[in-house]
Amino acid sequence: MSAFDWMDEALCAQTDPALFHPDRDGSYSTAAKVCGSCPVREQCAQHAERLEGGVSRALRHGLWAGHTPNARAKQAAAELAEDQETDVRDSLIRRLHQRGGMTIAQIGAEVGCTARTVHRVLTRRAAA
Numbered sequence: 001m002s003a004f005d006w007m008d009e010a011l012c013a014q015t016d017p018a019l020f021h022p023d024r025d026g027s028y029s030t031a032a033k034v035c036g037s038c039p040v041r042e043q044c045a046q047h048a049e050r051l052e053g054g055v056s057r058a059l060r061h062g063l064w065a066g067h068t069p070n071a072r073a074k075q076a077a078a079e080l081a082e083d084q085e086t087d088v089r090d091s092l093i094r095r096l097h098q099r100g101g102m103t104i105a106q107i108g109a110e111v112g113c114t115a116r117t118v119h120r121v122l123t124r125r126a127a128a
């Protein structure tokens, strides 16, 4: 069994590949319909994410799992921004906790998250 076995069920492999790589003025609409009924769409989306990682829009090509290069680039940028926001928030939680004098609930109120999130961040740090 290989990590690529799912590709055997890919509907795009049974259609015209040009549909998934239209000319500059072309449309993805027919390919998107194929993706819409593809049984391995989830695996395809995960594969595209692994393959493309955080690359720019210019390095993304073709339709994957029904998502255009623009859509995938926007999604990747949003996820990166979210990760960075989380890093900043977690760092602030740790600094407030190290400084002392605040309860978990007070730290959460200061940072704008729940006490449960504060606890999770501090516990994760302790376990690391």
Ligand code: SF4
Pocket: 010, 011, 012, 013, 034, 035, 036, 038, 039, 040, 041, 044, 045, 063, 064, 065, 066
């Ligand atoms: S979801 Fe992925 S594997 Fe399935 S048809 Fe679309 S591009 Fe091909």
